[in-house]
Amino acid sequence: MAEVSLTTELLQYVANGIAKGSTYALMAVGYTLVYGVLQLINFAHAEVYMLGSYFAWFQAKWAGYLPDDKGARAETVPIGMVALFVAGAMAACALVGMLIERVAYRPLRGAGRLAPLITAIGVSLLLQYGGQVVFGTEPKLFPTFAETRVYDVGGVKFPNTNIYIVLTSVVLMLGLTLFVNKTRPGAAMRACSHDMRTARLMGVNVNATVSLTFAIGSALAAVAGVLVAMDQPAITPLMGVRIGLKAFVAAVVGGIGSIPGAALGGLLLGVSESVVSGLWKPVYSEAVAFVFLIVVLLVKPSGILGKSVREKV
Amino acid sequence: MRKALSLLALLALLAVASVALLGGCKDKGGDNAAATESGEIKIGVFLSLSGKNADFGKTTKNGIDLAVEEINASGGIGGKKIVLVSKDTRSKPEEAQTVAKALATADKVAVAIGSVESGQSIKAAPVFQEAGIPMVSPSSTNPDVTKQGDRIFRVCYLDDFQGQACAAFAFKDLGFKKAAIIFAQDDDYSKGLAEFFRSSFKALGGTIVEDVAFQGEVSEFKDQVSKIAAANPEVIFAPVYYGSIGLIARDFRKQGVKAPLLGGDGWESPQLIQLAGETLEGCYFGYHYDPDDKDEKVQGYLKAYKAKFNTEPNSLSALGYDAVYAIKKAIELGGGASSDQITEGLRKVVDFHGVTGTFSIDQNRNAKKPITMLKIGGTNLSKVKVIQPSDVK
Numbered sequence: 001m002a003e004v005s006l007t008t009e010l011l012q013y014v015a016n017g018i019a020k021g022s023t024y025a026l027m028a029v030g031y032t033l034v035y036g037v038l039q040l041i042n043f044a045h046a047e048v049y050m051l052g053s054y055f056a057w058f059q060a061k062w063a064g065y066l067p068d069d070k071g072a073r074a075e076t077v078p079i080g081m082v083a084l085f086v087a088g089a090m091a092a093c094a095l096v097g098m099l100i101e102r103v104a105y106r107p108l109r110g111a112g113r114l115a116p117l118i119t120a121i122g123v124s125l126l127l128q129y130g131g132q133v134v135f136g137t138e139p140k141l142f143p144t145f146a147e148t149r150v151y152d153v154g155g156v157k158f159p160n161t162n163i164y165i166v167l168t169s170v171v172l173m174l175g176l177t178l179f180v181n182k183t184r185p186g187a188a189m190r191a192c193s194h195d196m197r198t199a200r201l202m203g204v205n206v207n208a209t210v211s212l213t214f215a216i217g218s219a220l221a222a223v224a225g226v227l228v229a230m231d232q233p234a235i236t237p238l239m240g241v242r243i244g245l246k247a248f249v250a251a252v253v254g255g256i257g258s259i260p261g262a263a264l265g266g267l268l269l270g271v272s273e274s275v276v277s278g279l280w281k282p283v284y285s286e287a288v289a290f291v292f293l294i295v296v297l298l299v300k301p302s303g304i305l306g307k308s309v310r311e312k313v
Numbered sequence: 314m315r316k317a318l319s320l321l322a323l324l325a326l327l328a329v330a331s332v333a334l335l336g337g338c339k340d341k342g343g344d345n346a347a348a349t350e351s352g353e354i355k356i357g358v359f360l361s362l363s364g365k366n367a368d369f370g371k372t373t374k375n376g377i378d379l380a381v382e383e384i385n386a387s388g389g390i391g392g393k394k395i396v397l398v399s400k401d402t403r404s405k406p407e408e409a410q411t412v413a414k415a416l417a418t419a420d421k422v423a424v425a426i427g428s429v430e431s432g433q434s435i436k437a438a439p440v441f442q443e444a445g446i447p448m449v450s451p452s453s454t455n456p457d458v459t460k461q462g463d464r465i466f467r468v469c470y471l472d473d474f475q476g477q478a479c480a481a482f483a484f485k486d487l488g489f490k491k492a493a494i495i496f497a498q499d500d501d502y503s504k505g506l507a508e509f510f511r512s513s514f515k516a517l518g519g520t521i522v523e524d525v526a527f528q529g530e531v532s533e534f535k536d537q538v539s540k541i542a543a544a545n546p547e548v549i550f551a552p553v554y555y556g557s558i559g560l561i562a563r564d565f566r567k568q569g570v571k572a573p574l575l576g577g578d579g580w581e582s583p584q585l586i587q588l589a590g591e592t593l594e595g596c597y598f599g600y601h602y603d604p605d606d607k608d609e610k611v612q613g614y615l616k617a618y619k620a621k622f623n624t625e626p627n628s629l630s631a632l633g634y635d636a637v638y639a640i641k642k643a644i645e646l647g648g649g650a651s652s653d654q655i656t657e658g659l660r661k662v663v664d665f666h667g668v669t670g671t672f673s674i675d676q677n678r679n680a681k682k683p684i685t686m687l688k689i690g691g692t693n694l695s696k697v698k699v700i701q702p703s704d705v706k
Contacts, residue, residue: 009543012568016535067587137363137404139556141587150567157542159567232532232560234588236365242530277536283498283526285536 008155013278014271019162019231021270022169026224027247028254028262029176030217036193036257037213039113043120044100046244047127048093048218052225053142053235054135055089060143067141076144085145086226090219097218098211106207124244131237142233145226161231168227172220173263180259185212193257253293255306264304269293353396354389354650356381356640357422357446359412359437360429364404365530365556368582369429369629373451374399375622376633377426383617384637390644395637398422402433409433410440417444424449424655426636429629431455431472431502438465447656449640451632452601454578455505459678464652466659466678468636468667470702472502475577475599476509476552477705478684482597483548483575484517486686486698491522493546493572495537495561497553498526506552506577513705514550522546531557534564542570554579559588566592573597581627586692593689600685601628602669603696614668628669635667639674 027049034042060066063085065077077085104123108116149160180186188209191199200206228243229235246269254265272292277285296304358377360370381395389395398420400412409428416422417440425441425448428434434453441448442462450458450467454475459465483489492514496507511521523544525537538561541549551561551574558580565574576598586593602611614634618626642665644650647658662674672682683701687694 009539012539012542013536016539020533020535132363137365137367138584139365139588141584144590148563148567150569152569157568161567228532233563233590234532234556234560238365238530239532274536274539278539281525282537282540283528286528 005155010275010278011156013274015156015158015162017271017274018267019165019270020274021250021267022166023224023228023243023266024247024250024270025263025266026169026172026220026227027243028251028266029173029259030221031248031251032254032256032259032262033189033213033217035251037189037196037210038105038109038116040105040116041120041248042100042105042214042217043117043244043248044104044123044127045217045221046240046247047124047131048097048100048240049221049225049228049244050131050235050237050240051096051127052089052093052222053229053239054131054140054225054237055092055222056085056226056229057140057142057235059085059088065143076147082145086223089222089226093218093222093225094215097214097221101211101214106210128238128241135237137237139234139236142229142235144233145230159231161227165227165231168223169263172223173259176216176220177259179216185209189213249290249293253296253303255303258303258305258307261303261305268296268304352393354393354424354644355396355398355420355422356637357416357420357425357427358397358399359402359409359416359425359427359433360399361404361433362399362401364402366404366430366554368555368584369452370401370404372583372627372629373429373633375618376451376626376630376635377637379614379618379621379630380634380637382621384641390641390650393650402428404430406430406432406436410436413437413440417441417446422446423650423652424640426451426633426640428453430500431458431505432500434458434465435461435501438462441465446652447659449636449659451636452578452629453502455501457501457505463678464656466639466674468639468672468680469578469601469632469669470682470684471679472505472577473509474702474705475684476506476511477513478686478700479506479550479552479575479577479599480510480513480517480519481705482599482686482698482700483550484514484519487548487573487597489547490519491545491547492519492550493523493525493541493544493548494521494550495525495527495534495541495553496551497557498528500553502554502579503552507550510550510552532560534561535568537561538564538568538570541565542568546572548572549574551575552577552579555582555585555588558593559585559590562589562592562596578628581629583625583627586689594691596689597686597697598689600687600694601682602631603685603699604694605696610666611668631668635665635669638667639665 030045034040100123104119105116151158188204191204192206192209196206250265250269251262254261269289272289273285276288360373361367362370381397385394402409402412416425429452431453434450435457438448438461442464447464452469454469454472456471456473459467494507497503523541525540527537549572562574574596578599580598642662643655643658646661647654665672670682672680675681681702683699685696686698688697
């Protein structure tokens with residue numbers, strides 16, 4: 001094997017970063033949507049992501065795609081079943097998201113911003129520790145949704161899982177942008193985000209719109225959960241903590257409330273982490289990436305694509 | 314006002330719910346905390362029974378339970394039955410310190426066994442040392458563990474020996490001259506092992522072409538792998554625990570790195586092959602004993618374990634098992650079951666014939682014993698070489 005050139009190496013880090021950043025972006029959209037409509041940071045979002053991969057795991061287990069014997073290896077799940085499991089996980093997470101909103105956030109709507117924030121942290125912790133009780137704490141092997149393949153383009157390696165992550169994220173983000181801007185429920189969401197009271201006076205069903213917002217954000221988190229589990233097939237009840245924090249930061253940096261901002265913030269965070277790893281040391285990647293993001297916020301406090309006017313989504 | 318009240322009520326409910334859930338986990342860990350009776354020997358156990366390394370604690374506990382059951386069934390030690398008080402450290406070093414305090418002060422155990430992870434043992438050791446209670450770590454391999462005090466013992470080999478043995482194995486037996494290292498920077502075990510491998514591989518004449526770390530609860534290692542891939546090593550030393558190695562190996566294969574991975578005893582788990590898939594094919598790791606050993610002690614233990622738990626035991630169970638029998642030996646040698654007598658007895662353990670080999674406790678309260686290098690092939694592990702403490706240096 002020839003020595004790898006510096007450019008190839010750098011491109012590899014950018015490719016790594018885009019794959020990581022796409023999952024941050026997909027998660028960041030969930031934070032941004034809810035914030036746009038309710039001005040609430042839904043900390044439980046990271047746990048919905050965790051539940052997404054567990055829901056897919058359970059379906060695969062019930063369908064018999066997980067080895068019983070600890071020594072045996074998992075077989076590859078056919079693509080049709082994968083689609084079914086992903087749809088199932090999305091639906092289940094959408095329900096969980098709506099339930100969380102109904103039980104923990106709706107009763108506190110109009111109670112200021114601090115109270116729902118604390119409840120959000122409470123729900124997040126409840127799901128983390130509840131998950132440990134229900135699912136157990138040991139890492140669970142995620143079924144093989146796709147046989148690993150690696151594409152080599154001029155020395156830069158592209159594993160198929162990373163390609164799926166990026167493509168799925170792009171498609172879902174575009175779809176979401178279209179939905180919010182071109183459909184009636186999307187218009188209702190934008191209306192609620194501008195002014196909830198006026199939207200209600202104009203005949204918008206606010207509660208239904210908020211539920212829909214949570215359902216969409218949670219379904220996207222489920223997809224992120226499955227995509228990441230395909231790439232890193234050991235799932236645990238605490239898997240959402242780290243990515244949740246990063247996605248939240250990505251949403252803020254991109255401009256919370258803005259969907260393209262969430263995408264941009266996620267990619268920026270992922271790529272800067274990887275490039276710092278490449279040029280310096282992986283253990284410094286997060287510290288340096290976060291310093292960079294702080295600088296971005298100092299220059300533009302509302303985030304890169306955020307508007308300083310109070311106008312969201 | 315009503316809003317504020319209902320908010321308070323909701324918060325209180327959440328608090329109660331989470332306390333109930335957390336308490337629920339804890340209760341499972343705490344066995345009967347009966348007061349000391351003269352006819353009993355109280356052994357405190359602190360292990361990761363939940364959390365990311367739960368497998369470590371559970372398999373070790375099985376070995377301990379088996380040994381205690383055998384000893385109690387044959388009349389105990391000098392007529393005294395062993396009573397276990399076990400606590401869950403939830404895979405956290407700080408929690409190990411907390412439960413150690415409970416074992417030392419509230420439960421007043423005569424001797425403590427724990428933990429697997431060196432980080433936990435290092436945190437708990439000073440608590441027992443101060444309380445005058447001897448502590449036996451079944452499988453913490455970091456050198457600093459027994460340096461915490463003169464009542465801290467262990468029945469496993471040390472990371473300096475483990476690191477030297479892995480380096481010698483890679484350099485001499487496998488013939489590799491260029492090695493890379495990936496380790497967990499915030500973990501005493503991983504960091505220590507990396508350090509000993511690094512210095513001995515260099516001393517043997519090899520080169521470390523890349524040396525990368527990761528930190529915290531990471532599940533993806535793309536960037537670390539890219540760095541190592543660019544340096545093109547012949548072998549990669551990855552002294553991490555089983556929960557990470559499968560994911561690390563997968564990331565290496567995804568970037569086309571085919572060099573074998575080499576690791577220490579932290580890889581060991583029934584879940585290892587499953588979490589790694591076929592990505593660990595042809596890789597090596599150091600182990601505490603040879604499961605195919607014809608020795609009757611080993612075979613008897615394997616048979617009893619399978620009969621009781623209906624699963625294959627691992628080296629952690631064997632070390633837990635040996636820790637209990639070493640304590641039994643110490644009670645016999647020390648002439649009684651008080652904390653001081655057990656401490657005295659443990660210092661005198663020589664040529665103890667355990668499942669994990671025949672070993673003696675040296676003047677630094679460490680066990681001197683061999684390491685067995687295993688190779689992963691398919692879903693099987695096969696012995697490649699046994700390295701004695703006298704083989705390295």
